[in-house]
Amino acid sequence: MPPCDFVPDKYESYPYEDMLKIRKQNVSPSLTPYYKKPLLLHQGRMQWLFDHEGRRYLDLFAGIATAGVGHCHPKVTAAAQKQLGRLWHTSSVYMHPAVQEYTKKLTSLLPDPLKVIYLTNSGSEANDLAMIMARLYTGSFDIISFRGGYHGNSPYTMGLTSIGNYKHGLPNGIGCQTTMLPDVFRGPWGGSRCRDSPVQTIRKCSCSPGSCQAKDRYIEQFKDTLATCVPKKIAGFFAEPIQGVNGTVQYPMGFLKEAFEIVHERGGICISDEVQTGLGRTGSHFWGFEGHGVEPDIVTLAKGIGNGFPMAAVITTAEIAASVTQGLSFNTFGGNPMACVVGSAVLDAIVEDGLQKNCEAVGTHLLLEFAKLRDEFEIVGDVRGKGLMIGIEMVKDKDSRQPLPTEEVNEIFEDCKDMGVLLGKGGLHFQTFRIKPPMCITKEDADFAVEVFHTALARHKERMATAK
Incomplete structure (x- = not known):
């Protein structure tokens, strides 16, 4: 993972299990959190998010394309x-x-x-x-x-x-x-x-x-x-x-x-x-x-x-x-x-901060690197977008273009999170990974994200081969 010199404050709120209980009892049930074990986020700094245990994640979704200039940008x-x-x-x-x-x-x-x-x-x-x-x-x-x-x-x-x-x-x-x-x-x-x-x-x-x-x-x-x-x-x-x-x-x-x-x-x-x-x-x-x-x-x-x-x-x-x-x-x-x-x-x-130029440079690099994974893996059907607005559509196979089953998409999604990269999901069947990070991410961050995604795809391929 690329270096980061920011040290988050110590988490001092309710324990995780209490937070989960409150979420289930008091927060709208239509708001389904991501991940089997929902993340309890505590702090953010530019392209990074930190959970209650201090673990760091590269945020490639930016609060659904919202934290554009970075979490807690000093000037803002x-x-x-x-x-x-x-x-x-x-x-x-x-x-x-x-x-x-x-x-x-x-x-x-x-x-x-x-x-x-x-x-x-x-x-x-x-x-x-x-x-x-x-x-x-x-x-x-x-x-x-x-x-x-x-x-x-x-x-x-x-x-x-x-x-x-x-x-x-x-x-x-x-x-x-x-x-x-x-x-x-x-x-x-x-x-x-x-x-x-x-x-x-x-x-x-x-x-x-x-x-x-x-x-x-x-x-x-x-x-x-x-x-x-x-x-x-x-x-x-x-x-x-x-x-x-x-x-x-x-x-x-x-x-x-x-x-x-x-x-x-x-x-x-x-x-x-x-x-x-x-x-x-x-x-x-x-x-x-x-x-x-x-x-x-x-x-x-x-x-x-x-x-x-x-x-x-x-x-x-x-x-x-x-x-x-x-x-x-x-x-x-x-x-x-x-x-x-x-x-x-x-x-x-x-x-x-030159963020529009950064979107073009880093986004183009990301797109071209993800396109290489499309050529390598049958389940990567499409890579598309401009700048730092990117979609990776997952399919059963490239000929049919049928959406990859939700449970398989979710496994890849979970693997990426476990390796420190947060993605979004979209599409009518939630078959597309949405990448819309803070516009301040670097080429080094992009390379790390591609490496993580490649590993997650390889693990999926191994699971499917074992299942057969």
């Missing part, structure tokens, strides 16, 4: 501590310098005319508000999103989210329609030059340079949804530039640009959900939508903008924002001084 921590002693909370009915300073700094990073910000507390809240904006501005109601997309778990956004595990069998999402996900690995069409990624799928295609049959066919499916499921005029279209919860799914190059044009022709607006792709994580660009050559009408942000502090944002144009003024849009905690000071420090840390 210092800014929060300073503001904590000055003023915790007002409401947006008053002015506070932190709010204006942060909104100016954030909007300077977005293209014109995306210059008006609404501050909220979570990605679900942000996407709720974006749905309202789309409907008020266009005067239409129907909204389209991708199957496999995740945009929140509130009653409103549950209609946008199209992953069965997040559904509760209750009425939700009236006016929300899903369309086929243009997944070039698992979907009906895909090829060897479809993705904007250092690693392509193992599927072959006969496309000539500059053309993509998969993209064209998925566009036809998108048009079919518009022709059959919604009225002639729609309110909008939500898309993650790269799907997060569904396992870092990438679309064919050019698809999103063409889809945005089609939506605009139908009177709708386009919303880029940058909750996981924003703030330089993809490496090549600061915002995920830039990698597709598109300009959305609304951008929603959360997770990494607060580095773990609960905050989120909706950024739009003055024209769209004006449509919301027919009634009050109020959020008690949105834009509180603490959140804005933290958010501003996060933006500074990304620039000062």
Whole structure:
């Protein structure tokens, strides 16, 4: 394991067994912890997490792509501590310098005319508000999103989210329609030059340079949804530039640009959900939508903008924002001084620490190294992503592309944890390992992670051979 000179404080809270008992009795039962023996985390420092016994882990999930600049980043921590002693909370009915300073700094990073910000507390809240904006501005109601997309778990956004595990069998999402996900690995069409990624799928295609049959066919499916499921005029279209919860799914190059044009022709607006792709994580660009050559009408942000502090944002144009003024849009905690000071420090840390460049350099190295494991192991079906947003999809075999059984995925998952690496899981069948670490990880950390994953795959291969 790479060295770390940080020494965590001694754990002094309840014993582990008492914590487990409290968790089972008093914490929501729908919140299932990772691992057979759930981790009791105690402290964090940049890319490292420490459990109650002082054991160190390389965090490759960052609190679900949230601790972007690193756990307890010194600059962010210092800014929060300073503001904590000055003023915790007002409401947006008053002015506070932190709010204006942060909104100016954030909007300077977005293209014109995306210059008006609404501050909220979570990605679900942000996407709720974006749905309202789309409907008020266009005067239409129907909204389209991708199957496999995740945009929140509130009653409103549950209609946008199209992953069965997040559904509760209750009425939700009236006016929300899903369309086929243009997944070039698992979907009906895909090829060897479809993705904007250092690693392509193992599927072959006969496309000539500059053309993509998969993209064209998925566009036809998108048009079919518009022709059959919604009225002639729609309110909008939500898309993650790269799907997060569904396992870092990438679309064919050019698809999103063409889809945005089609939506605009139908009177709708386009919303880029940058909750996981924003703030330089993809490496090549600061915002995920830039990698597709598109300009959305609304951008929603959360997770990494607060580095773990609960905050989120909706950024739009003055024209769209004006449509919301027919009634009050109020959020008690949105834009509180603490959140804005933290958010501003996060933006500074990304620039000062060179984290976008680090995402591109270390992320590309990781992708190429993981691709070597795909070539070595039959169960590694796909390696994909950009920057430090990576997915490794596990399969029974490369020909069928059927998901690797959950119990086998979990064994690999547990082995990695036991060797000191924490991963995420995603996909409709939890068959994809999600790698979205703090953006400060080093090449040495990356090499350690690849070595651990290789060992876990080798152990799986040995177990399966013994079982036969």
